[in-house]
Amino acid sequence: MSQQISSDIVSRITRVLGKPTTPIQLHEPEFRGNEWNYLKECLDTGWVSTVGKFVDRFEKNLSEATQTKFAVAAVNGTAALQVAFRVVGVEQNDEVLMPALTFIATANAASYLGAIPHFVDVDRKTLGVDPSKLEQHLGKIAELKNRQCFNRNTGRRIKALAVMHTFGHPADLDRILEICNRYSLELVEDAAEALGSEYNGKHVGQHGRIATLSFNGNKVVTTGGGGALITNDGTLAARAKHLTTTAREKHTWEFRHDEIGYNFRMPNINAALGCAQLEKLPQFLNEKRALAKRYVEAFADCKVAKAINQPSNSKSNFWFNAIEVTNSTLELRDQILADTNKAGFATRPVWVLMHHLVMYKDNPRADLTVSEQLERSIINLPSSPVLGRALT
């Protein structure tokens, strides 16, 4: 039985990608634009480190690409998220609501500030925070005192909600923001996977007071390693820039710092790579969307699995394509993973849920039924832009 399911899935992936001669990776970076030129310029001029024109240019290009007023480059997406939580006011012992279905960075970034991740469930269609279940959960556990939200069970303040746009599919931001406003929660968007994704015609990252991006090697565009904060709030942007650059006061020669900041600056050499990569973003997005369309078609009449499509009202960047296996178990999932990898397709499961990890097993949490089903049933498929090239 599981053998049959597995071979059906392998044959449908083969229909899209062809029979591999060498293994097809999950997400490969591609450097066929101005990367060499810009990197050479860094080396030739000596500007390789934490100051240089490419950092400013990358920030400007990023705010254009995301339709936001401000972008602050950072050393990676996790660091950016830590600063995002800090600038919206998350403090030690605060709780931060976030999906259990996310990459570890979301939870760790809150923990670095001494805050406590509090896990909520996701919606099966968006794979992001489920507003209805969030509302139900808050109705049970939250109370407002002096316009601040508290967890009745723990007595701790709940300061913020982080949404994560899973695989680039935007969460249901309008409804989530409405709930945040009602409960006095700061909304932060972990948009690490969602560069280029739109919700109701607007680039993601603008419902939250601040949002973060990642430019790790497997993201849609890469700087080697890197991240950024994006926001329309000038005060938050200035605060984020100050904190990520050691909180140094502006002065020609004096080193005076007015608080304990971080060295979270993105080096110029990484920003140079990012500038070249961003030039290719529109092309990468076209190719990724064309590939996603093909996966959806190939699985349209499949009884054992379906390709996860973008939510209505959204345009996903389809960072990672995924299928959801019907009524899956961990055993079935692992069988499919083994068989697809053996056939030359690099597939992988979704992250182990946060409350299944030793560090977070006792954290506060809501009912997580959907996340737990998805943990057993999601399989990511090869998603590099090059795979969609011939389809555009």
Ligand SMILES: *Cc1c(COP(=O)(O)O)cnc(C)c1O
């Ligand atoms: C990639 C990613 C990050 C940031 O990762 P870094 O490697 O630190 O850049 C954060 N959140 C999510 C959901 C991610 O996928």
